[in-house]
Amino acid sequence: xxxxxxxxxxxxxxxxxxxxxxxxxxxxxxxxxxxxxxxxxxxxxxxxxxxxxxxxxxxxxxxxxxxxxxxxxxxxxxxxxxxxxxxxxxxxxxxxxxxxxxxxxxxxxxxxxxxxxxxxxxxxxxxxxxxxxxxxxxxxxx
Amino acid sequence: xxxxxxxxxxxxxxxxxxxxxxxxxxxxxxxxxxxxxxxxxxxxxxxxxxxxxxxxxxxxxxxxxxxxxxxxxxxxxxxxxxxxxxxxxxxxxxxxxxxxxxxxxxxxxxxxxxxxxxxxxxxxxxxxxxxxxxxxxxxxxx
Numbered sequence: 001x002x003x004x005x006x007x008x009x010x011x012x013x014x015x016x017x018x019x020x021x022x023x024x025x026x027x028x029x030x031x032x033x034x035x036x037x038x039x040x041x042x043x044x045x046x047x048x049x050x051x052x053x054x055x056x057x058x059x060x061x062x063x064x065x066x067x068x069x070x071x072x073x074x075x076x077x078x079x080x081x082x083x084x085x086x087x088x089x090x091x092x093x094x095x096x097x098x099x100x101x102x103x104x105x106x107x108x109x110x111x112x113x114x115x116x117x118x119x120x121x122x123x124x125x126x127x128x129x130x131x132x133x134x135x136x137x138x139x140x141x142x
Numbered sequence: 143x144x145x146x147x148x149x150x151x152x153x154x155x156x157x158x159x160x161x162x163x164x165x166x167x168x169x170x171x172x173x174x175x176x177x178x179x180x181x182x183x184x185x186x187x188x189x190x191x192x193x194x195x196x197x198x199x200x201x202x203x204x205x206x207x208x209x210x211x212x213x214x215x216x217x218x219x220x221x222x223x224x225x226x227x228x229x230x231x232x233x234x235x236x237x238x239x240x241x242x243x244x245x246x247x248x249x250x251x252x253x254x255x256x257x258x259x260x261x262x263x264x265x266x267x268x269x270x271x272x273x274x275x276x277x278x279x280x281x282x283x284x
Contacts, residue, residue, distance in 0.1 A: 001169030004185045009148055009216065013260045018237070022259050025236035027143030043146045044277055046188070053260070072214050072262065074151065094167035095160070117164050118155045118195070120214065135186055 002076060002087070005136035006046060008123070012053030012071030019050050033140050045137025060113045060121045061100040073113075075123035077130050077138050081110045087124045088112045144218060144229070147278035148188060150265070154195030154213030161192050175282050187279025202255045202263045203242040215255075217265035219272055219280050223252045229266045230254045 013019040020030060020039045028048075031040040039050040053071045060073055078084060085102040091114035092098050099113035099121055109127035116122065131139045155161040162172060162181045170190075173182040181192040195213050202215050220226060227244040233256035234240050241255035241263055251269035258264065273281045 002165070004170065004183065006151055006185055006188065006190065009151065011258070011260065011262050015259070019259050022237050023144070026232060028146065041146065043148055044279065045186075046148065048148065071260065090168060095164050116153070117157070117161050118153065118213065120153050137186065 001090070003136045005076060006074050007077040007125070007138045008047045008049055008075035010049040010051050010056060010073045010075065012056040013050050014053060016050055016052060023050070031140055032142065040140055042140065045133070045135070045139065047138060047140060059105065060123065062121055073121045073123055075125055077125050077127060077132055079126070079132055081126045084110050084112055084124050084126050088114050091122070143232070145278045147218060148216050149219040149267070149280045150189045150191055150217035152191040152193050152198060152215045152217065154198040155192050156195060158192055158194060165192070173282050174284065182282055184282065187275070187277070187281065189280060189282060201247065202265065204263055215263045215265055217267055219267050219269060219274055221274055223268045226252050226254055226266050226268050230256050233264070
């Protein structure tokens, strides 16, 4: 079952430095866990991330161009590794499409992707480094 | 200044009934304010909305195809009508692009759109029917 939370909203960007600078000028402060490959902004229990468009598409296993994806993914973090494949299977049973079966990303944990009926990609992620509070909100480690 | 909140995530869909059914099967319950034109899901202080792809693109004033938009918009609700144009102007000063100046949508209030440097559209909305709590989270009227 999906919880009533979107844990991460990740925007694909062409130039991480330029895009980070834009959001800083808008008033947001990068989280200390940001690094040269990804910028995180804590959004009060949700994370807004900036990530290279090509890397984002490769991780979600979707083409960069010509899909309904448009360089943005939503994610829901789950509380156990077993929940990843379970939710992916539920998505397929519900009329979604499997994009990537549960598998280990280079940064640890476990994740997979499904697409909803319009092709919007959702990542389902288990990441032991991410805290999920009682309301389902997520917080990066400080 | 942007707050650390994404108020709405709106997915463009081809068939509202089909997409609503998908998210219901996934475990989410539509909010009572949903109607035949839009489906709302309360996401714990954020709203996930499903809206016809064509209507979403028209409202954001972007082409449906061929852009980096891909049928999804993010929104930040603000506390006063004056804040709408103020944030749009800040976005342009910060290196973003104006998509739609502050103007009244058919459903009331005031809204405009800017694009970030990669073309991701953000709506800036003032809607007196939406409650914004002290943490910046938004709640639809019940």
